[in-house]
Amino acid sequence: MILSRIWYVILAILLAAAYYIVALAVGQYNRRNQAAMEETLKADSQVVSWAMQVDARRRLDVLLLAAVDPSIAKSIRGANGKDAVPAASKDEGAKAxxxxxxxxxxxxxxxxxxxxxxxxxLVAQVGYDAxxxxGEFELGGYPAVFDALHGFLRDDTWVWGGRIARVVTRxxxxxxxxxxxxxxxxxxxxxNSFAKEIGKRTRTNIAFFALGQRVASAASTDGFDENSLxxxxxxxxxxxxxxxxxxxxxxxxxxxxxxxxGVLFVRLPGDAWELGGGFAVARPKVAISSPTGFLVGADDTDKKNVKLWLAGVIVGAAALFGFLFSYLEHSRPMREMKNQAEKLKNGQIDTLNLPRFRGGYRPIATDINAGIQRVVEKGGGTARKPADLESILGPVPAQPSMSAFSFPLPEGSAPPQPVPSNPGTHTGANPAGPGATGNNGRFPGAPPPPNTRPGLPPxxxxxxxxxxxxxxxxTMAMSGAAPQAGGFAGGGPPPVPSPAGKLGAPPPTPFPAVSSAKKLGKDEEEQTMVAQPSADLISAATGANPALDPAAEWQQVYEDFIRTKRECGEPTDxxxxxxxxxxxxxxxxALIQRHGCKRVKFSVYVKEGRASLxxxxVRD
Known part of the structure; x- marks a missing residue:
């Protein structure tokens, strides 16, 4: 079922990756819309300021008709220089x-x-009967009126009684x-009518405020709720x-x-500045609250831009792989299980054919076969057992077993440190020291190798x-050194006489040392030593029988064992x-009785940094 599980993991990873990508897209979309909204609000505030200035210029142009009206000029001349404004001037001016x-x-x-x-x-007025x-009401204290009395065209913003007024003077x-x-x-x-007019011209959502209160507002863009203002x-x-x-x-x-x-507040210039008068422009926030918000906010145009055929290919490919893995790991093994179960029921087979199953179905089939064997055993039948190879192939020849042992350390001695050593043969001269023989690596009295006997190779x-x-x-290397006086240096028994001496063989000739030196460099020298012949070769040359008297061979093994223990740093006391x-x-x-051999040959080797035997x- 590994393919199906991997496919499920892949689908889960793809789904998580798709969600991650959509979440990133939502975050980027909202962030960019937020930045765009802020830039739009800044532009809206500037456009509204320009629109109010343009409106003031138009009103100033229209006010020119009143400035050149003879009736208005006549009413002003009738009031100038008088202590009180005559009623005739007031009536004539109001009518004009x-x-x-x-x-x-x-x-x-x-x-x-x-x-x-x-x-x-004030000479005359229309629209402000308050x-x-x-009687002493005057307008000369306002900067806009003062400048007009000195020949300037001005516009300003006043706050009267909690209301905001756009003013032009000429x-x-x-x-x-x-x-x-x-x-x-x-x-x-x-x-509100003025706000709608400005909002319509600038396509903004605008609100005017003064003295900490909203005065007027209007929404001019689609989708914006005016109540939010x-x-x-x-x-x-x-x-x-x-x-x-x-x-x-x-x-x-x-x-x-x-x-x-979002909303941006702007202060109105002029007289209203000190009274906290201003306006605010607002825009709705276009944001997607969740990854599914793309589906909710999409229109028909957005849906038409989607390549539905590509989405269909992706769905079809994913479904095809899913069906394929399901067939390979579920349908086909289950069909095989069903077929073998029917054969088992009809008696065509006794157990399930395990090689026909794969994956997790094979352990199930194995357990079923084991259960069948248990039922057979409980019913008194003969259980199916593993094949006897010896009955099929014949008796298997006995193989000699090997044994290895080592001597325990004396009490109180510390375990030796491992020393790299070749578990095979020892070559080279025997090092001097306690227990060394000093006789070419041989114990005194051991038979030297025969080098003159006819029929034997040199x-x-x-x-x-x-x-x-x-x-x-x-094999042991021969150094050609003379034997040391005093016999066995290790404090052991005197050397055992050579078996050759017992049989009356002539005294052996010492094995000559053959060496060669080659000049390799200024201070380098390489020496080749001749190794000692094996005990079998010595016994064959001297006619000794190691099976009858192995003392000489064991003496050599003892020397090798003592030397190896010292090389490994082990005590020999x-x-x-x-x-x-x-x-x-x-x-x-014990080995002769167990294996029925004629004799046993012992050798020394290093095991885990310790000397072992x-x-x-040996059967012949």
């Missing part, structure tokens, strides 16, 4: 203002019109080249304390309501070996030849 305003188009009509004399006193009760001249005799002032209240009132207090709003006249983009959009550089079941014999010989004899008798049965 009404006639002027009625002639204007609807988009240019004014809500309030004033006539001011040379000193800024000033009739104030001087009234009686004679060309003479100072103005008065001024005409026109006001347009900033209400009412939430600006709760944010105006924080806006008034904003550092950027106080110093630069505008704030950064702030969230609108419950983060449904010794060569490498010692010949007589294999015992494929095991090589140990208390290890005498008598103890060593008793151990070898005990193991030899290996016993090899």
């Amino acid at each position: 203002l009404r006639a002027f305003n009625e002639k204007l188009p609807a988009d240019y009509k004014n809500d309030v019109l004033f006539i001011a004399d040379r000193e800024g006193r 000033v009739n009760g104030f 001087p009234v001249e009686d004679e060309v080249g003479q100072p103005p005799i008065g001024a005409v002032v026109a006001l347009r209240w900033v209400d 009412e939430a600006l009132g709760s944010d105006l207090k924080a806006v008034g304390e904003d550092k950027g709003f106080k110093e630069n006249g505008r704030t950064d983009v702030r969230p609108l309501g419950d983060d449904k959009g 010794p060569v550089n490498a010692a010949p070996s007589t294999p015992g079941f494929g095991q090589p014999e140990r 208390g290890l005498t030849f008598e103890k060593f010989q008793q151990t070898l004899k005990k193991n030899r008798d 290996k016993a090899t049965p």
Whole structure:
């Protein structure tokens, strides 16, 4: 089932990757829309400021008709120089203002019109009857009116009684080249109709506020809820304390309501600046709340741009691979299981054919076969057992077994440190020291190799070996040094007489040392030593029978064992030849009885950094 499981993992990874990519796309889309909304709001605020300036210029142009009206000029001349404005001047001026305003188009009509004399006193008005009760009411203190009385065209924004008014002023001249005799002032209240007019021209959602309250608002873009502008009132207090709003006249983009959009607050120039008058432009926030938001917000055009054939190919390929893996790892093994189960029921087979199953079905089939065998055994039948190879192929020849043993360390001695050593043969001169023989690596009294006996080949550089079941014999290097006086240096027994001496053989001739030196360098020298012949070759040359008297061979093994222990850093105190010989004899008798061999050959090797003995049965 590994293919199906891997396919499930791949599908899970692809699904997770798709979700991750869509989530990244949602985040990038929202972030870029947020940046675009902020840039759009900044542009909207600038466009609204320009639109209000253009509207003021148009009203100033239209106000020229009132500035050159003879009736208005006559009413101003009648008031100039008088302590009180005559009633005739008031009536004549008001009548002229009404006639002027009625002639204007609807988009240019004014809500309030004033006539001011040379000193800024109110001569006549239309649309603001609240000033009739104030006889000393004047307009000369406003910067816009003051500039108009001095011949300038001005526009401004006033805040009266919690209301915002857009103001334009124009001087009234009686004679060309003479100072103005008065001024005409026109006001347009900033209400919802004014906000709709500005919003329609600029395609913005706009709201005007003053004294911490929203004054007027209008929504001019599709999809924007005008009621969300009412939430600006709760944010105006924080806006008034904003550092950027106080110093630069505008704030950064702030969230609108419950983060449904963004809003930017701008301060109105002129007289309204000090009274906290301003406007705000707002935009809805276009964002996707979740990866599935792409499906909700997509329209027919977006859906047409999707390559449905590619989506179909992906779905078909994924389904094809899924069906293929399901067939290979489920349907086909189950069909095989069903077929064999029917054969088992009909008696055509006794057990399930295991090679026909793959994957996790094979252990199941194995358990079923094991269960069948258990049922057969419980019913008294003969259980199916593994084939007897010996009954089929015949008796298997007995193989000699090998045994290895080592001597225990004396009590209180520390285990030796491992020393790299070749477990095979030892070559080279015997090192001097306790237990060394000093006689070419041989124990005193051991028979030297025969080199003059007729019929035997002369010794060569490498010692010949007589294999015992494929095991090589140990060889020793000859140094040609003279034997040491005093016999056995290790404190052991005197040397055992050579078996050749017992049989009356002539005294052996010492094995000559053959060496050769070759000049390799300035201080380098290489020496080749002739190894000692094996014990089998010595016994064959001298006629000795090691099976009858193996003392000489064991003496050589004892020397090799002592030397190897010293090379490995092991203590040799208390290890005498008598103890060593008793151990070898005990193991030899046990192996001869076990394997039925004629004799046992012992050799020394290094095992895990310690000297050990290996016993090899010899049948001939």
